Amino acid sequence: MQIQETPALKAEARNLNFFYGENKALKNINMPIYDKKVTALIGPSGCGKSTYLRSFNRMHDLYPGNRYEGEIRFFPDNTNLLSADVDPIEVRMRIGMVFQKPNPFPKSIFENVAYGLRVRGENNRRVLDDKVEHALKGAAIWDEVKDRLSELASNLSGGQQQRLCIARALATDPELLLFDEPTSALDPIATGAIEELVHELKKRVTILIVTHNMQQAARVSDYTAYMFLGEMIEFGKTDEIFIKPQDKRTEDYITGRMG
Amino acid sequence: MNESVHLSSQFDEDLSRLRTHVLQMGGLVETQVSAAIDAYATGEIASVKSIVETDRRVNELEKAIDDDCAHIIAKRQPTASDLRLVLGISKIVTDLERAGDEAKKIAKGVRRIYEGGHMPSQYGVGIRHLAEAALSMIRQALDAFARLDTELAKSVIRADTDVDTEFKSIIRQLITHMMEDPRTITTSIDIITIARAIERIGDHAKNVSEQVIYVVDGRDIRHMGKEAAQ
Numbered sequence A: 001m002q003i004q005e006t007p008a009l010k011a012e013a014r015n016l017n018f019f020y021g022e023n024k025a026l027k028n029i030n031m032p033i034y035d036k037k038v039t040a041l042i043g044p045s046g047c048g049k050s051t052y053l054r055s056f057n058r059m060h061d062l063y064p065g066n067r068y069e070g071e072i073r074f075f076p077d078n079t080n081l082l083s084a085d086v087d088p089i090e091v092r093m094r095i096g097m098v099f100q101k102p103n104p105f106p107k108s109i110f111e112n113v114a115y116g117l118r119v120r121g122e123n124n125r126r127v128l129d130d131k132v133e134h135a136l137k138g139a140a141i142w143d144e145v146k147d148r149l150s151e152l153a154s155n156l157s158g159g160q161q162q163r164l165c166i167a168r169a170l171a172t173d174p175e176l177l178l179f180d181e182p183t184s185a186l187d188p189i190a191t192g193a194i195e196e197l198v199h200e201l202k203k204r205v206t207i208l209i210v211t212h213n214m215q216q217a218a219r220v221s222d223y224t225a226y227m228f229l230g231e232m233i234e235f236g237k238t239d240e241i242f243i244k245p246q247d248k249r250t251e252d253y254i255t256g257r258m259g
Numbered sequence B: 001m002n003e004s005v006h007l008s009s010q011f012d013e014d015l016s017r018l019r020t021h022v023l024q025m026g027g028l029v030e031t032q033v034s035a036a037i038d039a040y041a042t043g044e045i046a047s048v049k050s051i052v053e054t055d056r057r058v059n060e061l062e063k064a065i066d067d068d069c070a071h072i073i074a075k076r077q078p079t080a081s082d083l084r085l086v087l088g089i090s091k092i093v094t095d096l097e098r099a100g101d102e103a104k105k106i107a108k109g110v111r112r113i114y115e116g117g118h119m120p121s122q123y124g125v126g127i128r129h130l131a132e133a134a135l136s137m138i139r140q141a142l143d144a145f146a147r148l149d150t151e152l153a154k155s156v157i158r159a160d161t162d163v164d165t166e167f168k169s170i171i172r173q174l175i176t177h178m179m180e181d182p183r184t185i186t187t188s189i190d191i192i193t194i195a196r197a198i199e200r201i202g203d204h205a206k207n208v209s210e211q212v213i214y215v216v217d218g219r220d221i222r223h224m225g226k227e228a229a230q
């Protein structure tokens, strides 16, 4: 199957370098992120996938000594996310993140989802009720929690907690969702539910997902990028990467060969 | 093709066994085709029986290879060159099995002709030549698979055009022959059956070669005409 025309850009890394102090973890990355598509990031442990993902929502700003070079352009406004005059808090409203291990706050289910909205200054109860419900529905967990919204989020199962975290990320209506190995702590059923959700979500939001599971990358993504030692080795349509990759290093990795 | 070994040596063994089985099956089919041609030339009807028996082994190998492909897909979820190899093989064995069936048809046609007390050589001139060309296509297609040699695969695809042309000219001759002398009709029809079977063997060799190109390059050149094999 062919994806006909090139979709619009949602973001684009341009000559992106990243340093943890002296350690250069990202090396001159150039990569498009297409609008309302799912892009999978694959590569061996330590190659820089999480580092790359965290650059988008300026997570690295939290630690001194970290340094970016280059740009991440965000569209349609063509903002450089890495620019010093861009407010990281504002960026995180537009770009949500979901981690490997579900990390609900020690609060109620409702408050977990309402959190980002409250940070934004939203305190109107009706607005909050409405947005929380909408986000929980979007994360396909509403039916399971609607009668227990005031319970502690930690009472939920792992798979439910992960969907709750997705709801929390969705509550602020982000344009881009970053997933860092979102199913590696989940069983196959819960994993299937998240993959199904990713498929639903891409109708309205762009998704960048890190996964160690090749089959998951092949199933959920439209585009795949292979990273190795801080470099972007190959980027292409998922169908092409998994059937005929261009670079031998990509081929070796996805077929489980030693390089 | 990727020469590096898998992290799982079991996977390497599975794939290499699969390839060996395909080559074994190919060897049997090659023997069938070559025996059928010899039977035609010499009238040795005894070999007809062995061709039919070989067919049973070919069929068994086809099923075993298909089964192995299914297991590899289920257990390993192959990607990239591994995926193309498994997909290619599952198509290749279908063509090999059918080429074997065509050899069987030739053998049975030969038996009918000789049992009817006719000599085929006085009819269908060129059958033998056609058959040699098809046999050589099958051999080269199998070599191309064994060595993953796309150049050889392409030359097989080009050769198929010659076999097709030769086949048509033989049919024209036979039709003329039947019109001139209606007593030859029965034998001529048998020879047409044989010629058609040979031509099909060439087609199957071409299909195998197309799969070799897919396995190596990831290009699907089926139904693209002979320019694709340039």
Ligand SMILES: Nc1ncnc2c1ncn2[C@@H]1O[C@H](COP(=O)(O)OP(=O)(O)OP(=O)(O)O)[C@@H](O)[C@H]1O
Pocket: A020, A023, A025, A043, A044, A045, A046, A047, A048, A049, A050, A051, A052
């Ligand atoms: N806080 C940090 N300080 C210094 N170096 C770091 C830090 N975090 C990561 N690194 C280094 O940066 C490189 C990339 O790490 P990163 O976590 O991005 O890899 P990854 O591809 O996400 O790996 P994994 O698949 O194991 O999650 C590694 O060499 C790592 O050791």
Ligand SMILES: [Mg+2]
Pocket: A049, A050, A051, A180
């Ligand atoms: Mg990581």
